Amino acid sequence: MDYLDELESESIYIIREAYKKFKKIALLWSIGKDSTTLVWLARKAFYGKIPFPVMHLDTGHKFPEMYKFREEWVKNWGLNLIVARNEEAINRGVICKPGDTHACSTELKTKALQMAIEKYKFKAIIVGIRRDEHGIRAKERQFSPRTQDFKWDYKNQPPELWGQYKTKAEEGGHLRVHPLLGWTELNIWEYIKREDIPINVLYFAKNGKRYRSLGCQPTTRPIDSNADNVDKIIEELKTTKQAERDGRALDKETMYEMQKIRALGYM
């Protein structure tokens, strides 16, 4: 067992545990590299037949390439897809724009998730966040409780040890399950290479630019890069000193934005 084998086994264990304990669960698929890896792991956990839906929180502002990728792989992998959109907010004209990502994060993503959880009565949501992405995400547990109104009480989290996870959700609340918490960005790309996982073309350099992290189109900027295949991306990551989410406007606006929106239920 090498290091990637260990990460893979732990993630598969967690996904199976979430299904065993909660049954009514969904996997959040943002169409990015991490959650696509997560879908891959879920396919492995259930021998190609994921017994629960994958859910896309669609703000209406995603890249065309992302929608295309979604349709293609939903078909190829036989996924049960739920598209969660906050139509009311979209119709009201809530948009995603640089300088004001708060409304998009809370109304188009968090609220859309909240409505979907209520509609389908999900008890747990599997999410592909990683500890190394952002300081505040480093505080997460692998099974992390949320209250009914989506509050994350990160100052008073239950202990989690030796692969024994919190498996009781409070009345009306749900658990966020994080199988990729211990993976780094580099681990993800090494695993993508090893498993030959299909990944959205936006990650690969075109005309000297590529996306390293994908969000909404208006608020996501590409980085300068000539890495046009997985090998080159791995090489780039070994030497880069840029932060992964540098191209993501929402992290940059204020130092506390990420903490604020996460306390409100953002991923």
Place this chain on the structure above:
Amino acid sequence: MNNEKENMKIVIVGHIDHGKSTFIGRLLYDTNSLPEGKIEEIKAVCESLGKKFEVGYILDSLEEERDQNVTIDTTQIFFKTNKRNYTIIDAPGHVEFIKNMITGASQAEAATLIVDAEEGVQEQTRRHAYILNMLGLKQIIVVINKMDLIKYEEKEFNNVKDKLTEFLSNINVKPSIIIPISAKEGDNITKKSENMQWYKEKTVLESLDTFKNKVSLKDKELRLSIQDYYSFDKRIFVGKIESGKIKQEDEILILPTNEKTKIKSIEEFLKNPKEAEAGKSIGITTEDKVFIDRGHIIVKPNEKQPIITNKIKANIFWMDKIPIKKGERISLRCTTQEVMCEIDSINKIINSSTLEIKMNKEEIKDKEAAEVILKTEKPIIIENFNNIEEMGRFVLEREDIVAGGIIIN
């Protein structure tokens, strides 16, 4: 396949304000592990607040805790040496956050205990050391921090070192080295200190690199804990190989039902493996139609058998505001096994900081450690912690996990 260097998780523990954040900031800074622009960003914030830049702010800025000035939770950060990649688990030093410290320490392979040279051994220094030992963490280095405040004096260092060594030997903790450092100034972290010519031994980085990665349990007896079963095209039993290995055609014994069969196939999606080893989440099909369910343990009939019992002697660490008394029904989870149990007797209750042994043995309170006999309602399959770790530790659960336990007999 994976050409990356080794990985190791280390936990940094110690009393509040003894300098954990500064120490971690220094490690990140000196090993060049911070993202581009991070230092500039922090320097700009410092300037706007009228403060001088210090490495301690690096962690604060990663954690957004400037307001509170205490590490609230177990945070993980990464750095590299020539030998391996490290994940640092920063465990909070505040007494209120002990369950976070335990969560962090339970994931680590090695630990660094940090002690303030001026303040010396304090309440959480002792408690954290006690917990590390209880959790079975044997690879420990100690750093005596803030040497700059005591003018880098060897004599003062030896004073603190002697007191600490005395305490640690009482609880059977043997650090591999005790290093005088100043995290703030960067002495003896990545390079030998000019200020402490009298110190001839290893720096912090050199010492960390001497730690050994956890040895795989693949050469121990087979213990496969069953997590679930799926009936898609065929009946696949999935679980985790806690120790040992399996291959196709192996004779297996299912516990506690005592049914015997053979492994027909090892199931992995899109692969066709003939064998699998400890650590792997795997599926199997069996030759005969047998009853296998979650919580069953699969072993090999020709190997040494596990302990099947309804009485467990264990050291537990209690971390719930509501104490536990003898006779309370509580859920015990060990691998995928879950049984109801109660405390049959309390042999000893220890204050995890002062090591004082309590005379009153009626109930175990928050942050107390105890040696207990647990009685389970159904037999449970276990091992001594020293034999197979994965089968020798458990948690107790009310609504949340409230205790961790190590099986000693």
